[in-house]
Structures are given as structure tokens and as C-alpha cells.
Amino acid sequence: METKPSICIYFQVHQPDRLRQYRFFDIGNDHHYYDDFANRTILRRVAERCYLPMNRLLLDVIAACGKKFKVAFSISGSVIEQFEAYAPEVLDSFRELAATGCVEFIAETYSHTLASLFSMSEFEKQVKLHSNLVTKYFGKKPKCFRNTELIYSDEIGAAVSRMGFSCMLTEGAKHILGWKSPNYVYTNAVNPKLKLLLRNFTLSDDIAFRFSDRSWDKWPVDADKYVAWLQDAIKDGEVINLFMDYETFGEHQSASTGIFEFMRALPEAVLSQTDFEFCTPSQVIKKHQPVAPLNVPFPISWADEERDTTAWLGNELQNEASSKLYALTDKVIAAEDPELSKDFLRLQESDHFYYMCTKFFSDGAVHNYFNPYDTPYEAFINYMNVLSDFILRVDRRLKQE
Amino acid sequence: MRVLMFGWEFPPHIAGGLGTACYGMVRGLANNGVDVLFVMPSASGDEDGRVARIINASDVEAADITCTPLDFLERINFLRIGTNMIPYVDPEDFTEMVEKDRHSQAEEFKVNFKQKYKFSGKYGTNLMEEVARYALVGGTIAMQNRFDVIHAHDWLTYPAGVAAKRLTGKPLVIHVHATEYDRSGENVNTQVYAIEKMGMEAADRVITVSNLTRNIVINRYGISPDKVFTVHNAVDFSNRNEMEVHRGVPEKVVTFLGRITYQKGPDYFIEAASKVLRYYKNVRFVMAGSGDLLNRSIRRVAKLGIADRFHFTGFLKGADVQRMFAVSDVYVMPSVSEPFGISPLEAMKTGVPTIISKQSGVAEVLRHSIKVDFWDIDAMADAIYGILRYPALGAMASRCGLDEVNTLKWNNAAKKIKEIYLSTID
Incomplete structure (x- = not known):
């Protein structure tokens, strides 16, 4: 019997620990780096607009479809800590989703970092930390992995495979795929045991970015129209991977755009009009055979037109800040101080480097939307002040010993 | 297309940024096929005549009477109204008569006040008188030359521009490089304010050097937004030579360069310097320029006890300005109100990183500069x-x-300026 085509939906949940305005006179005097007010306010807002109503919606859909609807989440350690502190009810509702058995939780770096580009040992440490956290909260050890912002290369894939993961999610970047379709399962070029699922960026971004864009010639989208696109896309492939930020629902696309109604109608429309089955990543790699290894010598990501890592690393400011930060890796380990380790993780959040990106001068309103700073220069000054204080603390701690 | 342009100064003899801006603009207009007759109060003869015909107002015969600029304009207005009130003629005849009338008026004007006035061209005590005389002469020059548009830069030349408009009927474009609010904060000189408002109201188009200034023109002078357009200044470095400079001090140098006046925010620079010096020793601060707040600034520096690290140079010009930039590691422009602000651009051209106040027009066009509120000395x-x-x-x-x-x-x-000219002609 022929295998039925699959749809694999995966949502990324993350909030950064935004830094407070940290002046150079604070260096050496004040070791609290975070804008607690902004972080709490934003988290509460997103919880009310997105996490809570969308979780409720998914629970309803799962109940209505008789558990035929499946979905995967990756929830960063950063945001889980913020949920603990500011919105524990969101964690409860994720646990409720976990209990349905229709939801898979995926591993990533604990605090949404770029460690995979700097230090494999630091990277592995953070992945382990996150896996333990997910196991603790949702009761199941993750088998699939997604790196920060879907960053992937052959080397990173090989490391992920060594850590025991059987599946990894990344971007179906055009410059990597060429004529190939993202709608198949591929494998890592070094170790074919690691299966790769590639984001279908057209169909994903139709929801995540374009859903409310009235200048888009295909606007407005409803479930029937989208189902037709899915059927069209599956002519070349076996699985369609729809990967997006969870904040798409209710935050990036506000409730008034009809995004919730769309998501409520979509599963029913897919199940009643097509052969598609909803699968989690682990189910996909069991059901579909990989077609080929994928060569990715240089890191790719899901960001911007370039689909590379230049949103976080590339200009002088980002390179300077990140190299100073990662130069501390061994010292922080040697210091063996839980407070320092915690701050070290938080300072690694990729978001801090994203704020220093100069590409937004020409590229994407997306960058502006997420950025608490007016200019990348301000972001850099503030970050470097914080980092300078952190370096002082690490050095002091090491001297004490 | 030909433009009669009223300015106050033109390189090489300049007191501020206005002359430099006029020079660049006139060159740019020439490249866009616009001829400029540039009128200035006191030409020295060594102005760059390749880019525009320079008319020296001091060589033109005009009145030597004591009156304010506004008085003079009322006179012109009065004369016109007095002679134009002829009922029951058809439009063609009327036009002809008015034209004849206007020319005879101007002739009369010359006959009546046949005297040359030597303009000093400098800002001084009898400035109002000079502005009034400049307007008289401006009117005369307007009658003697053919052009399509009148363009007047800043309040000193507005009366001349308005006079030229009333005498010739040609459209007037007023260019606002600064307003009285920028120069004096809230304590405006009402005489200057009145001239500015009159000029803006009489103008067919008002060009502002930034949106910041545009808002002031609209909100403080009550000018209709429909006729106010922003054209950001540019900068011309074609005559600039790179220079090698030897630094005398091993420390980093942070520079303020400009008039030491309320508008430029020297106080904030001093306070910020004192904060930095408490935490970072390898630096010296330099305040280059002079102005009415110089002495107060020196006292404040002494009181803060940072005088060994904070230096004053006095007024700098020409190559010294460039030399100052060349030894700088950071350039700060903390202006309280800066309609545009060309000096950060000069610093950037020398490769110096800049910090500029958000209350400056240049902040609207620069991305690679750090922007702070002028009052936020912590951020600075x-x-x-x-x-x-x-x-x-x-x-x-x-x-x-x-x-x-x-x-x-x-x-x-x-x-953009040419497009604005064209819009007044249709």
C-alpha cells in the first residue's frame, strides 16, 4: 500500500532575557543585567495574546479530530524560566498538550544560543541541559533536535547525531537544495543515521509572514485555499514541513487578522479533503525513507533572504561581542559558580547579537519589530558594558580560588 | 532656468555653515541645469564665480535711509496698491499697465535713492539696518535682471526676497537653515521672529533643511504644511585635501567643535566628559570654538576639577578645523536644537566616529552615528x-x-530644489 503524504507542523517558542540599560558606571558596581519589567510585561502580553489562546485552540482541535492532529514544539530554556517566574499557567497548558500524546517536544540549546558556531563542547552542554529540562517538565526525553534559528551545517549535524538524536530540523534553503524539493526526508552528509526535515519556507511563510499582508496578490487566505496549495506542493514530495515561530499566532499576526479562525479550520479541512496525515518529526522519519544525503558545508539558518548566519554574526560589532563572549567559555567552567554560569548562558542568547545587526537598514521590518534598541550601535554599547562587568566578575572569582 | 538667489555669505569668506551650504547648493543646481545669480551683501571678488554669477550688493546704488525692513516692505506694498487700483480695464490692458507701472516705480526708486551702501556682511549691532538696506538693494537688483524664481536663505535675506517678489511678481522660495527658536531657545528676538514669519508667509514655497525644522516652521510660525518641504543638506568635499597630522598626546581625544552657545549644548558635553573621566583615564576632551558661553564653560570645567584633561582651543577655522578632526577619536555634537548640523559629516569624512543629538536634523539622514538626547548626559x-x-x-x-x-x-x-522651483512656475 502506498504511504500517505504527511504534514509536519512545528512551532518555536522563545523569549529572550532583554538587557536593562546598563551604563558604564554600573560596571563593577551592579551585577543585575536584565530588564525585568520589560521581560515580564512582554511575556505576559504574549501569553495572553498567543500562548494561552493558541494552546487552548490546539487542545480543542486535537479533541475534535480524534487525535489525528499532531504538532511539535521546541520551547527554549529561557522562556521556560520566564514562564516559571511570570506566567506559570502557560506551562500548565503546555503540560495539558503533552498529556494528549499528540505533541512532541524537541530539544535545542538551553538558551537559544549560537554555541554550535563557536564551541562544540559548550553546545553539547547546553543541549543536554535543555533535554533534561524538557524531560523534567513534559515527561519525555526529546529524540529530535532543532538548533537555534534552524542553524545547520554538516559539522553541526554530525555533532547532533553523536549526541544520540535521530532527527534534526532545518531550513529548506534554496541555495542548498537547488533543484531538489524540501518535501522529502534527507540525511546528514557525514552520518546518514541523522535524518533531516527541511522547512517548506513558501508554505510556512504564507502563514507566518504573509497571512495579513493585503498587498500580497493571494490575500486573503482561508483554509480551503491553503489546502489546495498543500495538495499542489505535495505533487513533488512526501512530507510538507511547516515550521514557524509560535508567536505568529496572535502576536505577529494579531487575532483580528483571523489567524486563529484559520488555524481552527485548517486541520479539519486537511483531514476531510485530502490524504494528508499529520505527523510529528519522529513519526515522519519512521514513516518516510530518506532520499539522499544533503551537503551543507557552511551554516544555514531560516533568517532573512540570505538564509545564513549574518543576522547574528558578520559585522564588526557582532564579531567583536561574540568572540569576547566565547573566549570566556573555559574560564566560566573553571569558575564553577552557578550564578556566573547562569548569566553566561543568558548572555549567549542569539537575540543580543541580532540587535546589533546592521542589515535592517536595508532588510526586513522583521528586525525592527524585535529590536528594543534604536540602533545597532546602542545595542553593542549596552551589551559590551554588561559583558565587561561579567568579565570582571569571572576574573575576580578565579582570583579568589 | 534662472534663479535670483539672496545669500549672506559665500566661500571663502564665511562665518558659519550657511555660506558652505549655499556654495554646494549652487554647484549642484548648476549641474542640474539651473543658472544662479547670487546676490550677497559684500563680495570680496575672490568668490568662486564659476558656479554662479556673484552680485555684490555693495556695488548697487540704493537708498541710505533709516528704516526697518518691515517698514520698507510696507512702502513697496503701498506703492503697488496705490497705482494698481484702476477700475474698468480689461485684463490685457491691465497687465500691460501694471508692468509699465512697476518698471517706472523701480526707476523712480533708483532715482530717489541714488547712493551706494557699503555692506559689512558681518553680524553686528546695526544688523537690522543692514537687513533693511539689503532689501532695498535686493529690489533694485531684481528689477535689473531676468530670472524665473527668487530664492532667499535665512531671515537676513527674507526681506530682500520678499521685496524682489513684490516688485517682479516672480515666485519666492524661502530656505530655512535655522529659525529664531534654534538660535535663542524660547527667548526669541521678536523682531527677528516677525521678519521670519513675514518671509515664510510671503513665500510660495518654504524649504527646510530637516523635518525637525519643518515642524518648527509649521507649529511655531503657523505656516501651512502644504508649502513646506524638507530638503536635507548635503556636503561637498571636492576641495578637500587629506592631511597627515601628528598627535601630541598619547591619550584618546574626544572633541566638541562649534560655537559655544546655548544652541550647541556645550554644558552637556562638559558634564558627560566629567562622568567619563571618573571611570576612564586615558582620554582628553577638547572644546573647540568660541561663543557667549565660553567663559561659563571654562568656569564649570575648573569647578569640576577636570581642567588637566579638558582643553579649550578658541575659534578654529580653515585647515585647523580639519586638523582638529584628524586628531580626534570621537566627535560629539550635543546640540540642543540643530536644524541640520554639517560638522558631524566633516568628522565622518575624516573617519571619526560621531555621537549626535537626536534633536539635530542630520540625525534624520545618518545611520552610522550614535544618537542620544542632548539632555541625557548618562547616555552621552x-x-x-x-x-x-x-x-x-x-x-x-x-x-x-x-x-x-x-x-x-x-x-x-x-x-529636489529644482523640482520645488518648477512647482512654483506652473
Whole structure:
């Protein structure tokens, strides 16, 4: 019997620990780096607009479809800590989703970092930390992995495979795929045991970015129209991977755009009009055979037109800040101080480097939307002040010993 | 297309940025096929005549009467109204009569007040008188020359522009490089304010050098937004020579360069300097320029006990300005109100990272500059510290800043100005 085509939906949940305005006179005097007010306010807002109503919606859909609807989440350690502190009810509702058995939780770096580009040992440490956290909260050890912002290369894939993961999610970047379709399962070029699922960026971004864009010639989208696109896309492939930020629902696309109604109608429309089955990543790699290894010598990501890592690393400011930060890796380990380790993780959040990106001068309103700073220069000054204080603390701690 | 332009100064003899801006603009207009007759109060003969015909107002015969600029305009107005009130003629005849009338008026004008006035061209005590005389002469020059549009720069020349408009009926474009609110804060000189408002009201179009200034023109002078357009200044570095400079001090140098007046915010620079010096020793601060707040600034520096690290140079001009930039590691422009502000561009051209106040027009066009509120001395200190302490920041601001400043061309600004001219002619 022929295998039925699959749809694999995966949502990324993350909030950064935004830094407070940290002046150079604070260096050496004040070791609290975070804008607690902004972080709490934003988290509460997103919880009310997105996490809570969308979780409720998914629970309803799962109940209505008789558990035929499946979905995967990756929830960063950063945001889980913020949920603990500011919105524990969101964690409860994720646990409720976990209990349905229709939801898979995926591993990533604990605090949404770029460690995979700097230090494999630091990277592995953070992945382990996150896996333990997910196991603790949702009761199941993750088998699939997604790196920060879907960053992937052959080397990173090989490391992920060594850590025991059987599946990894990344971007179906055009410059990597060429004529190939993202709608198949591929494998890592070094170790074919690691299966790769590639984001279908057209169909994903139709929801995540374009859903409310009235200048888009295909606007407005409803479930029937989208189902037709899915059927069209599956002519070349076996699985369609729809990967997006969870904040798409209710935050990036506000409730008034009809995004919730769309998501409520979509599963029913897919199940009643097509052969598609909803699968989690682990189910996909069991059901579909990989077609080929994928060569990715240089890191790719899901960001911007370039689909590379230049949103976080590339200009002088980002390179300077990140190299100073990662130069501390061994010292922080040697210091063996839980407070320092915690701050070290938080300072690694990729978001801090994203704020220093100069590409937004020409590229994407997306960058502006997420950025608490007016200019990348301000972001850099503030970050470097914080980092300078952190370096002082690490050095002091090491001297004490 | 030909423009009669009233200015106050033209390189090489300049007191401020206005002359430099006029020069660049006139060159840009020439490249866009616009001829300029440039009228200035006191030409020395060594102005660059390649880009525009320079008319020296001191060589033109006009009145030597004591009256205010507004009085004079009322006179012109009065004369026109008095002679034009002829009922029951058809439009063609009327036009002809009016034209004849106007010319005879101007002739009379010359006959009545046949005297040359030597303008000083400098801001001084009898400035109002000079402005009035400049207007008289401006009217005369307008009658003697053919042109399509009148363009007047800043309040000193508005009466001349308005006079020329009333005498010839040609459209008037007023160019606002600064307003009285920028120069004096809330304590405006009402005489100057009245001239500015009169000029803006009489103008067919008002050009402002930034949106900041545009808002002032609309909100403070009550001018209809429909006729106020922003054309950001550009900068012309074609005559500039690169110079090698030897630095006398091993420390980093942070520079303020400009008139030491309320408008330029020297106080905030001093306070920020004192904050930085408490945490970072390898730096010296320089305040270059002079002005009415100089003495107070020196006293404040002494009181803060930072005088060994904070230096005053007095007024700098020409090559010294460039030399000052060349030894600087950071340039700060903390202006309280800066309609545009060309000096950060000069600093960037020299490769110096800049910190500029958000209350400056130039902040609207620059990306690779750190922007702070002028009153936020903590942010200013932090930005200075950041550039001194984290080399990557200065390196990037310097490299990208140079690229950025090279894109601000007068040719592009002049193109917009030409479009504004054309819109007045239709």
C-alpha cells in the first residue's frame, strides 16, 4: 500500500532575557543585567495574546479530530524560566498538550544560543541541559533536535547525531537544495543515521509572514485555499514541513487578522479533503525513507533572504561581542559558580547579537519589530558594558580560588 | 532656468555653515541645469564665480535711509496698491499697465535713492539696518535682471526676497537653515521672529533643511504644511585635501567643535566628559570654538576639577578645523536644537566616529552615528565610553560612516530644489 503524504507542523517558542540599560558606571558596581519589567510585561502580553489562546485552540482541535492532529514544539530554556517566574499557567497548558500524546517536544540549546558556531563542547552542554529540562517538565526525553534559528551545517549535524538524536530540523534553503524539493526526508552528509526535515519556507511563510499582508496578490487566505496549495506542493514530495515561530499566532499576526479562525479550520479541512496525515518529526522519519544525503558545508539558518548566519554574526560589532563572549567559555567552567554560569548562558542568547545587526537598514521590518534598541550601535554599547562587568566578575572569582 | 538667489555669505569668506551650504547648493543646481545669480551683501571678488554669477550688493546704488525692513516692505506694498487700483480695464490692458507701472516705480526708486551702501556682511549691532538696506538693494537688483524664481536663505535675506517678489511678481522660495527658536531657545528676538514669519508667509514655497525644522516652521510660525518641504543638506568635499597630522598626546581625544552657545549644548558635553573621566583615564576632551558661553564653560570645567584633561582651543577655522578632526577619536555634537548640523559629516569624512543629538536634523539622514538626547548626559557618557573602550565600535562607525557621508551629494539635493522651483512656475 502506498504511504500517505504527511504534514509536519512545528512551532518555536522563545523569549529572550532583554538587557536593562546598563551604563558604564554600573560596571563593577551592579551585577543585575536584565530588564525585568520589560521581560515580564512582554511575556505576559504574549501569553495572553498567543500562548494561552493558541494552546487552548490546539487542545480543542486535537479533541475534535480524534487525535489525528499532531504538532511539535521546541520551547527554549529561557522562556521556560520566564514562564516559571511570570506566567506559570502557560506551562500548565503546555503540560495539558503533552498529556494528549499528540505533541512532541524537541530539544535545542538551553538558551537559544549560537554555541554550535563557536564551541562544540559548550553546545553539547547546553543541549543536554535543555533535554533534561524538557524531560523534567513534559515527561519525555526529546529524540529530535532543532538548533537555534534552524542553524545547520554538516559539522553541526554530525555533532547532533553523536549526541544520540535521530532527527534534526532545518531550513529548506534554496541555495542548498537547488533543484531538489524540501518535501522529502534527507540525511546528514557525514552520518546518514541523522535524518533531516527541511522547512517548506513558501508554505510556512504564507502563514507566518504573509497571512495579513493585503498587498500580497493571494490575500486573503482561508483554509480551503491553503489546502489546495498543500495538495499542489505535495505533487513533488512526501512530507510538507511547516515550521514557524509560535508567536505568529496572535502576536505577529494579531487575532483580528483571523489567524486563529484559520488555524481552527485548517486541520479539519486537511483531514476531510485530502490524504494528508499529520505527523510529528519522529513519526515522519519512521514513516518516510530518506532520499539522499544533503551537503551543507557552511551554516544555514531560516533568517532573512540570505538564509545564513549574518543576522547574528558578520559585522564588526557582532564579531567583536561574540568572540569576547566565547573566549570566556573555559574560564566560566573553571569558575564553577552557578550564578556566573547562569548569566553566561543568558548572555549567549542569539537575540543580543541580532540587535546589533546592521542589515535592517536595508532588510526586513522583521528586525525592527524585535529590536528594543534604536540602533545597532546602542545595542553593542549596552551589551559590551554588561559583558565587561561579567568579565570582571569571572576574573575576580578565579582570583579568589 | 534662472534663479535670483539672496545669500549672506559665500566661500571663502564665511562665518558659519550657511555660506558652505549655499556654495554646494549652487554647484549642484548648476549641474542640474539651473543658472544662479547670487546676490550677497559684500563680495570680496575672490568668490568662486564659476558656479554662479556673484552680485555684490555693495556695488548697487540704493537708498541710505533709516528704516526697518518691515517698514520698507510696507512702502513697496503701498506703492503697488496705490497705482494698481484702476477700475474698468480689461485684463490685457491691465497687465500691460501694471508692468509699465512697476518698471517706472523701480526707476523712480533708483532715482530717489541714488547712493551706494557699503555692506559689512558681518553680524553686528546695526544688523537690522543692514537687513533693511539689503532689501532695498535686493529690489533694485531684481528689477535689473531676468530670472524665473527668487530664492532667499535665512531671515537676513527674507526681506530682500520678499521685496524682489513684490516688485517682479516672480515666485519666492524661502530656505530655512535655522529659525529664531534654534538660535535663542524660547527667548526669541521678536523682531527677528516677525521678519521670519513675514518671509515664510510671503513665500510660495518654504524649504527646510530637516523635518525637525519643518515642524518648527509649521507649529511655531503657523505656516501651512502644504508649502513646506524638507530638503536635507548635503556636503561637498571636492576641495578637500587629506592631511597627515601628528598627535601630541598619547591619550584618546574626544572633541566638541562649534560655537559655544546655548544652541550647541556645550554644558552637556562638559558634564558627560566629567562622568567619563571618573571611570576612564586615558582620554582628553577638547572644546573647540568660541561663543557667549565660553567663559561659563571654562568656569564649570575648573569647578569640576577636570581642567588637566579638558582643553579649550578658541575659534578654529580653515585647515585647523580639519586638523582638529584628524586628531580626534570621537566627535560629539550635543546640540540642543540643530536644524541640520554639517560638522558631524566633516568628522565622518575624516573617519571619526560621531555621537549626535537626536534633536539635530542630520540625525534624520545618518545611520552610522550614535544618537542620544542632548539632555541625557548618562547616555552621552556611555556612548563616549563605548567608542573609547570597545575598538570594534569605533572601527565600524568610522568605516560605515565614511561610506555613508560619501553618498550625501548636493547634486541630489539640488534636484529636489529644482523640482520645488518648477512647482512654483506652473
